Amino acid sequence: MTLDLTHWMLLSALMFSVGLMGLLTRKNAVALLLSVEVMANAVNLNLVAIGQHRGDETGQVMALFGIALTVAEVVVGLAIIILIHRLNKTIELDEISELSG
Amino acid sequence: MIGFTILGLILFVGSVQVVRCKDLVHGVLWLAMTLMTTAATFAYLDAGFVAGIQVLLYTGGIVILMLFAVMLTKRLDGASIRIDSDGWLRAGVVGFLFFAGLTAVILNSPMPAKGQIGEESLEKVGTLFLTRHLAAFEFLSILLLAAMIGAIVIARKKDA
Numbered sequence: 001m002t003l004d005l006t007h008w009m010l011l012s013a014l015m016f017s018v019g020l021m022g023l024l025t026r027k028n029a030v031a032l033l034l035s036v037e038v039m040a041n042a043v044n045l046n047l048v049a050i051g052q053h054r055g056d057e058t059g060q061v062m063a064l065f066g067i068a069l070t071v072a073e074v075v076v077g078l079a080i081i082i083l084i085h086r087l088n089k090t091i092e093l094d095e096i097s098e099l100s101g
Numbered sequence: 102m103i104g105f106t107i108l109g110l111i112l113f114v115g116s117v118q119v120v121r122c123k124d125l126v127h128g129v130l131w132l133a134m135t136l137m138t139t140a141a142t143f144a145y146l147d148a149g150f151v152a153g154i155q156v157l158l159y160t161g162g163i164v165i166l167m168l169f170a171v172m173l174t175k176r177l178d179g180a181s182i183r184i185d186s187d188g189w190l191r192a193g194v195v196g197f198l199f200f201a202g203l204t205a206v207i208l209n210s211p212m213p214a215k216g217q218i219g220e221e222s223l224e225k226v227g228t229l230f231l232t233r234h235l236a237a238f239e240f241l242s243i244l245l246l247a248a249m250i251g252a253i254v255i256a257r258k259k260d261a
Binding site (some may be wrong): 003007013058076 | 167170215
């Protein structure tokens, strides 16, 4: 059996599904962000694998865009988590049930 | 095939550990390992520049940021930071169905024609950034600036 694009796509799909399971089970806001990182990472892996398979540099370009977007998302997400922690003294998601301060 | 198997196993185990481990700091460190292995995978795929950016931005930036957030939101009294999760059965069913659906789609769709990455791959990446994707590139810098200012505004103390 030779290595082809299908293997990379299946690996990426597996990582994305594992991240999705984490997203559904975690109760801690930072742990939730960790799961989202796993999913974003799987997407970047898929982009690079497809681009390299086709011999097209657009895959790498899209992966770089994806990395930069994830960085922006994490920065804002962590700032929101710190703000929530300051207001509610917890980042356990089940205990944050009020919308209005 | 051997390289793929080794990298894939490490990536899978790392992802599972990020999702299920009970100690938040351990989770962040597992994530760092997974991201470094992804960088190695990019290098294995002849995308050396993306691998370098992955190490710089993800493992250098995000993981440190995550550790800061963990330290800021929990008291450090020497004990490990326990996090729990539940609903494993439901999440497992959803995750498995999602993976099965993706697998069906992947196995049933035609694969793109195989090509070869040339020697001057990095030059082409730079050229694509500054020609075809120039607008997205410029908007990305505005987005990063907005995210930076936004994070400062959200997280600063009101009386500071």
